Amino acid sequence: MTGHDAGDLARRLAANAEAVCRRYLSAGRRHGNYWLVGDVRNAPGRSLFVRLHDTANGRAGKWTDAQSGEHGDLLDVIGESLGLVDFRDVADEARAFLSLPRPDPIPSSQDRPARKLGSASSSEAARRLWAMSGPITGTLVETYLRRRDMTLLHGTGALRFHLGCYYRPDEHSPTKSWPAMIAGVTDLEGRVTGVHRTWLACDGRGKAPVEMPRRAMGDLLGHAVRFGAASDVLAAGEGIETVLSLHDVMPALPLAACLSSAHLAAMVFPPALRRLYVLRDDDPAGDHAVMTLQDRTQEAGIECLVLSPRLADFNDDLRYLGRGAMRAILHPQLAPQDVARFLQPVAH
Missing domain, CATH: 3.40.1360.10 (Dna Topoisomerase Vi A Subunit; Chain: A, domain 2)
Known part of the structure; x- marks a missing residue:
């Protein structure tokens, strides 16, 4: 990716964590410094929590699902809640939410999928x-x-x-x-x-x-x-x-x-x-x-x-x-x- 790379997008989203949650995890609600919802696909419930501001325990925008053990950042929230498979589509949606311009096209070999942990x-x-x-x-x-x-x-x-x-x-x-x-x-x-x-x-x-x-x-x-x-x-x-x-x-x-x-x-x-x-x-x-x-x-x-x-x-x-x-x-x-x-x- 050129222009606003994934790390920059994730940081910009984290700076607007509550607004991201209200848009993409609308089935949840705020509880203190956390947004609580059922899962990253926006099901009702309280299993998943998103940190809304930096604290001694972690950074804003990071989320964990206590039921499944899944965790990630707000780029993952956008991708999973909308069912997006290609990371390029996730990045485009994030830029649209942040009102950022789209970058110039890049070769597909430079595209990268969302991160998967525990492999x-x-x-x-x-x-x-x-x-x-x-x-x-x-x-x-x-x-x-x-x-x-x-x-x-x-x-x-x-x-x-x-x-x-x-x-x-x-x-x-x-x-x-x-x-x-x-x-x-x-x-x-x-x-x-x-x-x-x-x-x-x-x-x-x-x-x-x-x-x-x-x-x-x-x-x-x-x-x-x-x-x-x-x-x-x-x-x-x-x-x-x-x-x-x-x-x-x-x-x-x-x-x-x-x-x-x-x-x-x-x-x-x-x-x-x-x-x-x-x-x-x-x-x-x-x-x-x-x-x-x-x-x-x-x-x-x-x-x-x-x-x-x-x-x-x-x-x-x-x-x-x-x-x-x-x-x-x-x-x-x-x-x-x-x-x-x-x-x-x-x-x-």
């Missing part, structure tokens, strides 16, 4: 990146986690370090490399199906100064970044750091970070699971994930309990309130038998 090639690339990464001991990953008050790092084999992981904001930008924390996404048998990358500053004291310092790749739906072997009890949440914060005060509790609310809602239950703790994120997507899991666990005969932090998330509780306060926050939310089993003081 076999993406999973294979994820496995290669995982194999190229090494242990976190003594690396910037350890520095980064300790800066966030996560100091109990044994049992974190799902995390690895890559000294120079490639980063590119979009396909039209130059590629750079940054050190990165690589988290392995696995199925219940322990097979790596994807990875999650967190690019780090060169001193490890925070994330890299890039537009999107966190990205996942590979087959993610139903799978998770896992800490500890699955048993009859499991705690699951979205973010790696949120989930890993529980490890500091409940090191024997098996944990799963599913990376998004949609993937949390769609997680596959271990066969022996009898009680699931859900780490709740305070937003519509997090609420939907909790409700979905409550329905699914009830059907499966699994007890479902919700764990809520006092601050924004459990890493904030750990950093700003401390381990003692975090144990006090968790104690009344746990099943009585799990207090003695998992919530023991930990010597650091």
